[in-house]
Amino acid sequence: MQKRTLGNTGLKVSAIGLGCMGLSYGYGPATDRQKAIDLIRAAYERGVTFFDTAEAYGPGLNEEVVGEALEPFRDQVVIATKFGFKNGVPDEGLDSRPERIRQVADEALKRLRTDHIDLFYQHRVDPDVPMEDVAGVVKELIREGKVHHFGLSEAGADSIRRAHAVQPVAALQSEYSLWWREPEAEILPLLEELGIGFVPFSPLGKGFLTGTIDANATFGDKDFRHIVPRFSAEALKANQSLVVLIGEIAREKGVTPAQIALAWLLAQRPWIVPIPGTTKLHRLEENLGAANVELTGDDRTRIERALATVEVQGERYPASLQARVGR
Numbered sequence: 001m002q003k004r005t006l007g008n009t010g011l012k013v014s015a016i017g018l019g020c021m022g023l024s025y026g027y028g029p030a031t032d033r034q035k036a037i038d039l040i041r042a043a044y045e046r047g048v049t050f051f052d053t054a055e056a057y058g059p060g061l062n063e064e065v066v067g068e069a070l071e072p073f074r075d076q077v078v079i080a081t082k083f084g085f086k087n088g089v090p091d092e093g094l095d096s097r098p099e100r101i102r103q104v105a106d107e108a109l110k111r112l113r114t115d116h117i118d119l120f121y122q123h124r125v126d127p128d129v130p131m132e133d134v135a136g137v138v139k140e141l142i143r144e145g146k147v148h149h150f151g152l153s154e155a156g157a158d159s160i161r162r163a164h165a166v167q168p169v170a171a172l173q174s175e176y177s178l179w180w181r182e183p184e185a186e187i188l189p190l191l192e193e194l195g196i197g198f199v200p201f202s203p204l205g206k207g208f209l210t211g212t213i214d215a216n217a218t219f220g221d222k223d224f225r226h227i228v229p230r231f232s233a234e235a236l237k238a239n240q241s242l243v244v245l246i247g248e249i250a251r252e253k254g255v256t257p258a259q260i261a262l263a264w265l266l267a268q269r270p271w272i273v274p275i276p277g278t279t280k281l282h283r284l285e286e287n288l289g290a291a292n293v294e295l296t297g298d299d300r301t302r303i304e305r306a307l308a309t310v311e312v313q314g315e316r317y318p319a320s321l322q323a324r325v326g327r
């Protein structure tokens with residue numbers, strides 16, 4: 001797999017990473033631990049060197065699985081994790097107080113079975129803690145060798161600038177995909193200016209862009225999508241036209257819709273590294289195949305034209321979660 005560099009800090013990772021969240025959290029019951037470990041190792045064997053987790057996924061459980069899976073080849077991989085929620089539980093609210101960040105780092109190091117976190121993201125901007133204080137404590141953790149690079153997630157432009165002035169930010173991780181293009185307006189130009197890499201999360205639209213979620217799909221209580229307006233029955237029905245268009249383009253190119261969704265992201269900037277998540281080996285292989293899908297200028301124009309004809313229905317987050325985003 002080709003490598004990409006996230007921003008000016010020189011952090012080199014595989015062009016496509018693995019989002020590990022869904023193995024323990026967010027999309028229903030956790031995957032059996034050994035199966036999850038096998039999947040993460042299968043990704044490494046296929047060239048993935050960038051693995052994404054967070055204290056909040058479990059809480060702690062996902063980091064433990066990632067740590068055990070990657071222990072045999074720890075030096076060959078980049079592990080990204082995140083701090084920022086009270087007790088590691090998103091529903092309990094935000095907590096980026098410096099003492100809490102230190103505590104999460106120490107606990108994550110144990111769970112990940114390592115002596116350093118390659119990339120430590122603030123999961124959400126905390127309005128009660130000045131960004132300078134957050135960046136300051138991560139800077140200290142970097143000096144101490146516990147952390148190698150600093151990242152932010154879903155942060156707005158002002159927060160990114162303030163953080164970067166204290167401790168250079170290696171990467172921003174925010175949602176970006178064929179059906180959520182907000183970062184294009186202000187954030188991507190800012191990242192280009194500051195030399196910060198970009199890691200799109202939910203690059204497959206939480207599964208929707210792959211064409212495998214039809215208008216009649218329903219989601220269980222443990223599946224986060226059951227509270228997401230964009231996955232309501234009406235929105236799923238209305239948004240099928242997007243999937244039809246992506247499917248047509250994929251068929252003509254002899255690839256899959258998931259591969260179009262990922263190749264499109266890779267084609268946006270050379271410092272973009274998507275982290276699709278899956279619990280299944282055949283889908284992992286399909287997703288990694290996107291690194292070899294080249295979109296021509298004509299392909300990209302066709303995709304742009306197709307996207308322009310569809311008005312996506314439904315918010316990407318319910319109001320309670322939207323309130324935490326992008327300050």
Ligand SMILES: NC(=O)c1ccc[n+]([C@@H]2O[C@H](COP(=O)([O-])OP(=O)(O)OC[C@H]3O[C@@H](n4cnc5c(N)ncnc54)[C@H](OP(=O)(O)O)[C@@H]3O)[C@@H](O)[C@H]2O)c1
Pocket residue numbers: 018019020021022027052053123153154173174200201202203204205206207208210212258275276277278279280283284286287
């Ligand atoms: N920073 C943040 O706030 C934040 C928020 C969300 C996610 N993330 C990170 O980003 C990663 C990826 O995001 P995500 O998991 O939300 O969304 P995603 O990667 O867009 O989609 C994952 C979903 O798509 C399905 N899927 C994957 N590959 C597929 C394929 N080839 N064909 C059909 N279905 C496929 C998966 O189901 P199966 O398991 O059944 O394949 C899963 O339900 C997460 O693992 C996490 O590490 C970060």
